[in-house]
Amino acid sequence: MGTIEGRTPSRRGLLKWGSAAAVAGAGVALAGQAANAAEPATPTKFAPLPVGAKPLPVGPEGYRLDKVGPEMYAVTAGGTQAAFVVSSKGVIVIDAPPSLADALPAAIKKVTSRPVTHLIYSHHHADHIANAGAFGRVTRIAHAETARLIKGERDPQRPLPTQTFTDRYTLTVGDQRLELSYPGVNHEAGNIIIHAPRQRTAVMIDVVMPGWAPFRAWGTADSVPGVLRAHDELAKLDIDTFIGGHVHRLGTREDIRVSREFVHDLWNHTTEAIAATPMGGFFGMVEAGNNWAGFRLWLEAVADKVEPIIQRKWLSRLGAVDVFTRENIITVALSHVVDAPRDL
Ligand SMILES: [Zn+2]
Structure with a gap:
């Protein structure tokens, strides 16, 4: 492990x-x-990890540095990823994970002597940006929701963005242009897509895990339907490389397609199981008035139907399908009740 x-x-x-x-x-x-x-x-x-989910070799420095475009790089260590783009006017960094506090600056120095001038926050979560303070006085760009969430945390290591946007934002620094966009609430409110067209690369954190099934509670999703919609937006991009923020390797359009197929499959099988599992009867199986217990039995009955189907179809295709899928089925069943989307 x-x-x-x-x-x-x-x-x-x-x-x-x-x-x-x-x-x-x-x-x-x-x-x-x-x-x-x-x-x-x-x-x-x-279950053993399929080949596409296994760890990759890490050099003696303790991190992986992948060149993903003519001027763009990804840094991976300890199961977390960040990225940077070297422009003619300075370096644009995407995220500042505490677990890459040493690796990210070391990787940048290895590639260029230009200073970091811009820092993009993918979203507000500490595991991705709570080393931002170490970059000092740079231009910090984030979604307005991310700014609002950061403000509430009062974390000196997550200084407020200096520039925010709500829908789309084009960041031009020297000879580089990045397209930032927001597909609506997904993994978290304010979690954005960062597209570098010239690098043929996109970054979206905590939505698609190349080679892997989703983390618990659909990657702690604020909105499960929003995670599916974010997959739809990622699938439209004309890119070669995708950076997902966690686990061992970078992704491709094919990884986005497979992840989208998985999340839709899990959503659709759960929809069918819910239709075949009337809720009312379960409340008669518990003490009168114990609503939580009745609801729990219904969720377990739904999960009992869906889990074997998903395991059979996906265990050999994605990593760790046996680890969080049952909980993720329950997360989807709850989303059916409270989000009740009509577009999926
Ligand atoms: Zn996150």
């Missing part, structure tokens, strides 16, 4: 680790080995 998450596990990586340990601690499948809840689950607890 240590090698899977890399040398410096991200906050998200630690959460994953913690979840696995919690499952082990609960004795779900490791009864008798759960004395120490901090002990990671044995590798045999979960």
